Amino acid sequence: MSVWLQILDMAGAVLVFIGAAICLLGVIGMLRLPDVLSRSHAATKPQTLGMLLVLAGVALRLRSGMDLATLALIGFFQLMTGPVAAHLVARSAYRTGQTGHSELLFDELDEQLTEER
Amino acid sequence: MKRLIKPSFRNKDLPPFSCEFGGRGRVLDLPLIAWLTLIWVLLWSSLNWANVLTGVLVAVAVCLAFPLPRVDLGLRLHPWGILMLAGYLLYDMYTSGVRVTRQIFVGHPHRAAVIAVPLRCRSDLMLAATAVAVSNVPGGSVVEVRRATATVFLHVLDADRPAALDAARHSVWRLEELTVRAFGTPDEIARVAEPPPPIRHDRRDGT
Structure with a gap:
């Protein structure tokens, strides 16, 4: 029996490590990518994945009902709030022109915004 | 009394x-x-x-x-649809993590673009849920959502190939269908069963 518990602990530790590594990748992406909108890709997606992996790893080590539910709640809020924050950052960056419009290949939102005027 | x-x-x-x-x-x-x-x-x-x-x-x-305004959300819960949506979201998050990682470490600068993706469903809740789902998957981060025309504007990282843009659009439409099948009313589900709306191809500085 204790062998299985050790396996679970080990798997949990591995998941936490992978999740932390993926979060680190997101940070490296934020440093390497050129503008705000590209950085928001790196800031949201690997972070969310890494966060979920860390939560799964912690769940494998805790293994009690209420703690699992709390972890699920944390994951749910991460999934719900991350995109909202990223969208607000991206929207304000776009509206204030901090995207480097010359670097965009084309921009269908800009066409629609200029049509309105 | x-x-x-x-x-x-x-x-x-x-x-x-x-x-x-x-x-x-x-x-x-x-x-x-x-x-x-x-x-x-x-x-x-x-x-x-x-x-x-x-x-x-x-x-x-x-x-x-903190009273909320009285709205009819039109929220229905379909358990099988929610399971499908969760499964696709996890898989998409994995592939998007891999893809963004590759773009981070690729040497040459990529060309980004902002594309418009018209959606089929019109209700506010479905629009918001689709936008949240799209933010978590590969292809794009949401820059702007237009409620009147139900259009989502995405920032796509590798816009060099037209195939990548088409893939981003189709992933949005697939996610929309999954989201509506998980939370939508029968009316909305019937609407997303139709083919996606046509895209205008009158770009001035096209690819």
């Missing part, structure tokens, strides 16, 4: 699953109170009567102090 709490099956004017609280027409949304109570209990990490009671009290107090 007036009742303090009047549930919705006694008063047909109220929306379903809600009750009127007090004499001044404050309407409490019962599923919202149940959800807030659940969050309260989960935050305390132990299920006992004291936590449940204080949770209900706090939830009612929050709902009375």
Whole structure:
């Protein structure tokens, strides 16, 4: 029996490590990518994945009902709030022109915004 | 004597699953109170009567102090659809993590673009849920959502190839269909079963 518990602990530790590594990748992406909108890709997606992996790893080590539910709640809020924050950052960056419009290949939102005027 | 709490099956004017609280027409949304109570209990990490009671009290107090506008969300829960959506989201998050990682470490600068993706469903909840789902998957981060035309504007990282843009559009439409099949009304589900709307190809500085 204790062998299985050790396996679970080990798997949990591995998941936490992978999740932390993926979060680190997101940070490296934020440093390497050129503008705000590209950085928001790196800031949201690997972070969310890494966060979920860390939560799964912690769940494998805790293994009690209420703690699992709390972890699920944390994951749910991460999934719900991350995109909202990223969208607000991206929207304000776009509206204030901090995207480097010359670097965009084309921009269908800009066409629609200029049509309105 | 007036009742303090009047549930919705006694008063047909109220929306379903809600009750009127007090004499001044404050309407409490019962599923919202149940959800807030659940969050309260989960935050305390132990299920006992004291936590449940204080949770209900706090939830009612929050709902009375910060009343929400009365809207018909049009939220339905389809368990099988929710499972499908969760499965696709996990898989997509994995592939998007891999893809973004590759773009981070690729040497040459990529060309980004902002594309417009018209959606088929029109309700606010479906639009918001689709936008949240899209933000978590490869292809794009949402820059702007236009409610009047139900259009989502995405920032796509590797826009060099037209195939990548088409893939981004189709992933948005697939996610929209999954989201509506998980949470939508029958009307919306019938609408997403149709083919996606045509895209305008009149770009001035096209690819």
